Amino acid sequence: MRAASLSPSFATLYPEIRPLMTADHIPRYNAPALVADGLATTRGGRRVFEGLSFTVSSGELLYLRGPNGSGKSTLLRLIAGYGKAHAGSLMFGDSDWTEASPAFDGAMIYAGHENALKPVLTLRENAAAYTGVMTGQAPDDARLMAGAALFGLTTLLDRPARFFSSGQKHRANLLRFTLLDRPLWLMDEPTVGLDAANRDVLADLMKRHLKAGGMIIAATHDPIGVEGRELALDDFSPKVVIDEDWL
Amino acid sequence: MTEFLHMGGYATFVWTAYGLTAAALIVLALSSIRGAQKTRERVEALRPRRRKGE
Amino acid sequence: MHRFANPAEFNRLADAILPWAKIIMAAAFAYGLYLALFTSPPDYQQGESVRIMYVHVPAAWMSMFTYMVVAAASFTALVWRHPVALLAGKAAAPIGATFTALALITGMLWGKPMWGTYWVWDGRLTSVLVLFFLYLGYMALWRGLDEEDKAGRAASILALVGVVNIPIIKFSVDWWNTLHQPSSVMRMDGPTMPAEMLWPLLTVALAFKAYFIVVFLYRMKLEINLRKLTVLSSIEARG
Amino acid sequence: MSGGVNTSAIFRAIFMRDVRLAWSQGGTGTMALSFFLIAVTLFPFGVGPEPQTLARIAAGVIWVVALLACLLSLDRLYQADYEDGSLDDLALSPLGLTGVAAAKILAHWVATILPLVALSPILGMLMNLDAGAYGMLVLSLLVGTPALSLIGSVGAALTVSVRRGGVLMSLLVLPLYVPTLIFGVGAIDAAAGMTDPLPHLAFLGAVTLVALVIGPIASAAALKLSLE
Numbered sequence: 001m002r003a004a005s006l007s008p009s010f011a012t013l014y015p016e017i018r019p020l021m022t023a024d025h026i027p028r029y030n031a032p033a034l035v036a037d038g039l040a041t042t043r044g045g046r047r048v049f050e051g052l053s054f055t056v057s058s059g060e061l062l063y064l065r066g067p068n069g070s071g072k073s074t075l076l077r078l079i080a081g082y083g084k085a086h087a088g089s090l091m092f093g094d095s096d097w098t099e100a101s102p103a104f105d106g107a108m109i110y111a112g113h114e115n116a117l118k119p120v121l122t123l124r125e126n127a128a129a130y131t132g133v134m135t136g137q138a139p140d141d142a143r144l145m146a147g148a149a150l151f152g153l154t155t156l157l158d159r160p161a162r163f164f165s166s167g168q169k170h171r172a173n174l175l176r177f178t179l180l181d182r183p184l185w186l187m188d189e190p191t192v193g194l195d196a197a198n199r200d201v202l203a204d205l206m207k208r209h210l211k212a213g214g215m216i217i218a219a220t221h222d223p224i225g226v227e228g229r230e231l232a233l234d235d236f237s238p239k240v241v242i243d244e245d246w247l
Numbered sequence: 248m249t250e251f252l253h254m255g256g257y258a259t260f261v262w263t264a265y266g267l268t269a270a271a272l273i274v275l276a277l278s279s280i281r282g283a284q285k286t287r288e289r290v291e292a293l294r295p296r297r298r299k300g301e
Numbered sequence: 302m303h304r305f306a307n308p309a310e311f312n313r314l315a316d317a318i319l320p321w322a323k324i325i326m327a328a329a330f331a332y333g334l335y336l337a338l339f340t341s342p343p344d345y346q347q348g349e350s351v352r353i354m355y356v357h358v359p360a361a362w363m364s365m366f367t368y369m370v371v372a373a374a375s376f377t378a379l380v381w382r383h384p385v386a387l388l389a390g391k392a393a394a395p396i397g398a399t400f401t402a403l404a405l406i407t408g409m410l411w412g413k414p415m416w417g418t419y420w421v422w423d424g425r426l427t428s429v430l431v432l433f434f435l436y437l438g439y440m441a442l443w444r445g446l447d448e449e450d451k452a453g454r455a456a457s458i459l460a461l462v463g464v465v466n467i468p469i470i471k472f473s474v475d476w477w478n479t480l481h482q483p484s485s486v487m488r489m490d491g492p493t494m495p496a497e498m499l500w501p502l503l504t505v506a507l508a509f510k511a512y513f514i515v516v517f518l519y520r521m522k523l524e525i526n527l528r529k530l531t532v533l534s535s536i537e538a539r540g
Numbered sequence: 541m542s543g544g545v546n547t548s549a550i551f552r553a554i555f556m557r558d559v560r561l562a563w564s565q566g567g568t569g570t571m572a573l574s575f576f577l578i579a580v581t582l583f584p585f586g587v588g589p590e591p592q593t594l595a596r597i598a599a600g601v602i603w604v605v606a607l608l609a610c611l612l613s614l615d616r617l618y619q620a621d622y623e624d625g626s627l628d629d630l631a632l633s634p635l636g637l638t639g640v641a642a643a644k645i646l647a648h649w650v651a652t653i654l655p656l657v658a659l660s661p662i663l664g665m666l667m668n669l670d671a672g673a674y675g676m677l678v679l680s681l682l683v684g685t686p687a688l689s690l691i692g693s694v695g696a697a698l699t700v701s702v703r704r705g706g707v708l709m710s711l712l713v714l715p716l717y718v719p720t721l722i723f724g725v726g727a728i729d730a731a732a733g734m735t736d737p738l739p740h741l742a743f744l745g746a747v748t749l750v751a752l753v754i755g756p757i758a759s760a761a762a763l764k765l766s767l768e
Contacts (some may be wrong), residue, residue, distance in 0.1 A: 003688070009606025046532075047537050061704065077767075077768075080632065080766045081631075081632070082628070082631065082768060083767070083768040084768075091705065107630075107727075110628065110629075110632060111624055111629050113625070114623075114624055114625025114626075114628070115624070115625060116624060116625040116626040116628065116629050117624060117626075118561060118626065119624075120561065120566065120567075121560075121561075122566055123563075128553075128625070129553070129557050130629060131555075132549075132550065132553025132557065132631075133550060133553065133554060133629050133632075133635075133640075134634070135546070135549075135631060136546045136547070136548070136550040136551075136552070136553050137546075137549060137551070144585075165555040173562055206638075236652045248447070254349040254350040254352070255343060255349035255350075256348070256349075257348060257349045257414050259352055260353060260410045260411070260414050261349060261350060261352050262367055262411060263355055263410055264353040264357070264406070264407045264410040264411070265338075265352075265353075265356060267403070267406055267407070267410075268356050268360070268403050271402070271403055272403075272512060273400055275395070275396065275399050275514070276515070276516050276519075277515060279516050279519040279520045279523060280519045281518075282520075282523040283522040283523040283526065284518070285529060286522075286523055286526030286527055287526050289477065289524070289530055289532070290526050290529045290530060291528070292533075293533045294533065295532065295539075297487045297521035298325075316623075326663045366684070377759075402723060410753065431715045431718055434711065434714070435715050437711060438712040438715065440709045441708055441712075442699075442709055442712060445699060445702045445705070446701060446702060449635065451701075451765050451766070451768070454765050455698045455765055456759050457761060458694075458758055458762050458765075459694075459698060459699060459712055461758075462691075462694055462716070462754055462758050463715075463716070465750070465754060466716050466719070467751065469719045469747060470715070470716075470718050470719055472719075473718060473719035473722045473723060473743070473747075474718065474722070476726075476743070479720040480726060491737075493728040
């Protein structure tokens with residue numbers, strides 16, 4: 001488990017607990033850099049990438065590029081803590097995420113392929129479920145309204161998610177980025193199912209997050225219109241596909 | 248000899264018990280040994296080609 | 302412990318042990334059968350049918366022993382992420398299931414002449430039956446998940462949960478048995494047994510243990526080769 | 541958002557969410573309850589309505605059917621979250637997966653099992669249960685069924701990524717239910733037969749305590765596997 005109680009230097013990074021502000025408030029993050037050094041991982045007995053190193057510091061956006069199966073999602077889930085690195089190290093400031101098993105570190109918001117919506121619950125209830133899991137409290141009403149307005153979901157706040165279109169479901173999933181103040185955003189194919197208008201909304205949200213000192217790692221094919229560094233996973237495809245023992 | 252085979256009237260039970268046990272253990276042993284050999288041959292078949300192909 | 306982590310190392314160890322295990326197995330089987338079928342006396346009550354005990358009891362012991370092997374392999378696999386130990390559980394389980402099935406069948410064949418019915422809800426026999434389902438669950442879970450490595454670790458977790466519950470199950474079944482059937486029917490207590498009955502029992506038990514080691518090592522070679530095949534074919538797929 | 545995040549609030553939030561989902565449309569609450577009622581009423585058709593026979597098997601039938609109802613309702617305990625992606629969010633909760641598993645198990649027990657226990661006396665009447673045993677019927681179910689949810693949760697977590705994992709799960713979990721069943725029914729039969737039910741209850745409680753330790757931890761380990 002990551003350090004259950006956060007290391008002191010870590011705890012001072014975040015604004016102390018105060019009522020969650022509305023969506024357009026600008027939190028001030030001065031988070032440490034996320035440093036990956038020589039990361040390697042296997043998936044289903046097969047080495048996915050090897051010797052992968054990168055650094056993402058406050059205010060930076062890193063795009064993960066590469067064909068399907070090159071390990072974009074695997075890397076994102078590794079950073080989120082869903083799996084262990086086979087080799088190498090992953091540090092976020094002074095807390096070690098290499099051996100991380102999924103646990104709260106107060107640092108990230110992860111949005112995966114699925115939309116994590118309960119069909120029977122309304123958008124408001126789904127949002128409360130997400131913040132309930134992360135902080136134990138329902139989202140501040142003004143903040144939820146602002147976030148829903150941002151993504152054009154205001155009319156759906158009290159409708160069960162099973163009536164949503166796939167685009168609406170995807171935008172409802174992105175709503176999580178407006179509900180919590182967390183420096184590191186991990187986005188897996190965030191623009192899938194978004195029309196041009198909503199793509200700009202997302203781009204604007206991401207730019208504001210970066211300006212506030214936040215960090216974003218996004219695995220995506222199409223350009224979002226937010227300037228950021230690129231990391232082609234194909235450059236790290238494994239030379240040695242399998243450890244020799246099993247040959 | 249027949250008296251021995253008769254097993255004091257319990258012949259069917261005693262011999263079925265021993266027979267089934269022997270049969271099961273032999274079948275398990277043979278299938279394991281044959282399995283080991285067959286898979287080893289398949290590994291050998293795949294491996295040299297891989298080396299050459301490298 | 303980590304020395305056996307790589308399969309080549311394990312194969313060398315297996316090749317060293319196998320010849321000795323085979324010799325012991327052959328000798329123990331021959332001598333055990335000779336004792337069980339020829340020299341040991343018939344029971345004053347059960348007559349010749351007592352000879353079934355010489356197969357039934359060691360098989361029941363083996364079913365329990367093998368589950369302990371599976372649990373130990375599972376613990377090693379989970380705690381130290383030891384790939385060969387993961388396969389050891391998968392290799393041992395079918396042997397354990399076979400011995401459990403044999404214990405049940407020979408138990409029924411022994412029950413018929415003694416009490417007139419094939420199945421008797423005796424405490425020991427019922428515990429072996431529940432153990433048989435634990436084996437089935439373990440092996441089914443290996444096949445249930447598609448990714449082999451995850452299937453193995455899931456089955457290992459089940460084996461550890463199972464091994465913790467075995468004494469509880471055993472105790473509750475015995476308790477239930479005394480509740481519904483006060484007289485303990487199957488008198489198989491070791492120590493009070495006359496020597497000439499105890500020796501065949503122990504010899505057959507030794508034979509079964511040697512047999513387990515032989516077949517287990519071959520099944521390990523099988524499982525290691527299978528894993529090599531999946532790895533090699535995945536390389537072919539990547540081309 | 542420093543280290544002092546309020547984990548008990550999170551536990552309550554997850555617990556309430558699952559309780560509401562269990563009783564929402566398509567939840568397991570109504571399904572388990574109706575299965576429990578219908579399945580028990582089948583027995584008189586099978587065994588005959590003759591009061592003496594029904595009375596003798598009443599405790600066993602009610603316990604076995606309650607056990608099966610619990611198993612049926614556990615199948616989707618984690619699979620629903622795994623399929624819609626919310627298991628990823630649950631895994632990142634400060635509570636940790638063990639706490640999440642404990643919250644979900646408690647929610648399953650409260651939302652799905654307690655209603656069964658509340659209705660068991662009615663089924664006791666249907667099965668002509670001995671008059672003196674109704675109190676013990678409810679008490680033994682209250683003490684014993686948590687073990688069913690706890691051990692069943694491990695089965696559900698192990699088969700979370702298995703399509704139609706319900707059948708596999710029952711094979712994994714049913715052998716582990718034997719002690720709870722034996723001591724649960726034993727307590728009721730003892731109460732009916734005027735003998736002392738306390739030892740049965742004590743063992744039943746012990747089995748539940750063991751399950752309390754194993755359940756959340758083994759479930760969390762199994763869920764971590766499926767998230768990798």
